[in-house]
Amino acid sequence: MTDDNNPEDDFQEMLRRMLGGEGGPGMGGIDFEQLKNMGIHVDPAQLQQMMGALQGAFNAPGDGTISWDATRTGALHIANRDDRGVTAGQHTELDQAFHLADLWLSEVTTLPPLPQPARVLTRGQWVEETLPVWQELAEPVATSIADALTEAMREQAPEDMQDFVQSAGKMLRQVGGSLFAAQLGQVIGKLSLETVSGGDVGIPVMPAGTAAILPQNFADLGHGLEIPEDQLALFFAARELAHARLFRHAKWLRLHVMSQVTDYARGISVDTAALEDLASRFDPSEPAELQNALSSGALLPQQSEAQEQALARLENMLALIEGWVDVVTAEATARVPSLDRIAEATRRRRATGGPAEDALAALVGLKLRPRRLREAAAMWRAISDAVGTEARDALWDYPDLAPTAEDIDDPAGLIARLEAAARGEEAPRDEMDEALDQLLAEADGPDDAGQDEGPRPV
Template identity: 70%
Template sequence: MSDDDRSPEEEFQELLRGLLGEGGSLGPEQLERLSGMGVDPAMLQQVMRHLQGAFAGGGEGGIDWGATRTQALHLANKDGHGISSGDRQDFSEAFALATLWLSEATAISDLTTAPRALTRGAWVEATLPVWQEMAEPVATSIADALTAALESQAPEEMQGMIAGAGRLMRTVGGSLFAAQLGAVIGKLSLEVVSGGDVGIPLMPDGEAAILPQNFADFGRDLEIDDDQLALSLAARELAHARLFRHARWLRLHVISQVTDFARGIHVDTDALEGLASRFDPSEPEELRRALESGVLLPQRSEAQTAALTRLEHLLATIEGWVDVVAADATNRLPSAGRISEAVRRRRAVGGPAEQAMASLVGLELRPRRLREAAAMWRAITDAVGRDARDSLWDYPDLMPTPDDVDDPTGIIARLQARARGEAPERDEMDDALEALLASAADDAGSETDTATDADGATGSSGGHEPTDDGPAGPRPV
């Protein structure tokens, strides 16, 4: 087949194959052909640089999460400092003592995996799978929106080319987002003090950790003895890890609510098309700034707002419990109250990297009612004790509701009634479930009656079935 016989799609795909090969670049002949197609060669060459790595191994067009890991580790390991043996020993001792104290404050059992001191890079490696799971719906949305924007702006004669390169375009959008996510995670690794510092279960199930490299920054302006600070943070981290190990359903519950929110995100195509129309390949920072600022994410929908409210309640309930249990475990420390207050303020405000995460995925991981939730757990503890309080984590349907946070007297009364062996009061859920079961039973009874009537209609007047040998009669015994 001669060059003149090739379709535009085949010609464009041949160009892409050449560009994506090892050392692929735009030569004079390719520049001329691209100009004839109406493609900006400078922009395409920059795109190819992003794609060459992703497709060198014959990728399937998915999100290149390797870019997230590379960028995050680059920032996390930039200072090159590790953890001294003295720091490891200090935090090992803090964890050991905090474990003993925590066992007095909660009925939830100890961890089976020893807590550890992590470097920033090790924290990135340990938490990256959860970040990826939460961000994937947003990355997919951005990749889809980029493809749609290109299709809507491309001339009619180029539609076939764009459609043929759809897999590549999705990879461009996904890879750009993945790299930006890596930058945010890398910056976050410079701020977090422990595995549960962000509030969600980032660490593998049943694991607790502290980052000594960030510990000094946390306590710099508090004027509190390092030993007290280490004990208090160790107790909080252990309480957080114990809770998620005990309530196996809780981890999936939190992650599901985060991803449900993220799946509702749709990129603002008008903003994306506007960015594409003025995009200058010599100034790639504009795209990075757009992703980081959140300008591509439109205002939340009503469904997303409701999902965020549920998530905030769940995070506040978790961290309120951690706050109360850790306070009881460390009440021997003279500065325990000041440390708890510092932690609460830090979670309420959030650091720069956490704010960047909110802009990137549209989600703020903040327990906005932490103080109210902690007050609820304190009231429950005072009224029924730690064992009854901690039993609320056994099943999802026992969890405190937002109404319980507003007024804990109802949940306290239920716990006290259960302790006396009384049946719990009926609520709307009980009534609805009973009505559903009754309706199902009625339907089943109707089907049985219909089947019985049908059997009677097909039998003879004597109730005996005819045989092949003659008229109906009694069957031999």
């Protein structure tokens, strides 16, 4: 390189050649036939989307922001590839199932019905509806990785190249962020092939109060269960409506859950040692190594203590939600002959998750499955038996009424308080009440001790 050349111009020209497809028969100079002969099987369409994301990062304004266009494009490519749409027959059958399930639910819960009818979605429609939530979930991680990639490459560069790396820093950040966005699109697209309903993922990915089923995935789920499809439809319709009723009634709940998820995600750090090692070899024309590192979770270190605590709080809340939905769904569908088999198959499916959920856990560092579901469901059943449906459902009215992790472990104290309230009595005092009284007494101090002695002389 001569003194007359601008290092930034040289660097950008190099990327133009690599990302523009010069020098070879495939996208970015990649020879797919040669890769195949080497035993490496690559989906040309997916790789083209990923390289397109890199091109978009190169051509984007240099403000350092991450473009999520690649996420939408990649997710829809997978979702629509084998999307058979929704037939008129499926619409009719699921509409009937939703109608009957709604009537049954009104018999077992005081939470009101939805104002709008449930929806029947294609896989592509599910992607479009849920994309804003996935972006909100992934953005803190994408930003951390993109920033760390830029910093690692800066630290790897020799002193005489610092100006060169600094000038291209925003573009390097966009390249890392765009690769993450493209990888997220692959995960969401694969999730669209597995998820059955709006509440199936565990977090509220659909707009509040929206119930929806994906008939193509619902039909695929029923193939191996040997259970009549109309019974499956009633069960999943009741479950989805219960989930949607809960989030519409408890308006605080969606924000509460998403705040916990994003707080956890913002605490994610990047394994700088692994990233520095990767950055020392990173070639933007061959992003597969970075893609593999993102998808495997290799760049995300072990959870910190603060993250473990945040995850425990999130898992408890998800268990409360899923446990309530399980209990209400079982009560509503008690007339379904195959209820026990369907419920057990649903629990197994939820416990094991699927490949796409594992990919999401590796990418974002968060597995969205409650570990304490059975205990939470047992708590809700005990509350129902003790104080009835109305008192049980009223616990969702305000966030400070919702059961705690301690209530899941031992529901007896919560039930005693609810029974006392039903009799119009003062709730039994517990250790928390005593501790609160002590704190208030210490806060009052000795100055308030003589307040009852009468007025002081003027």
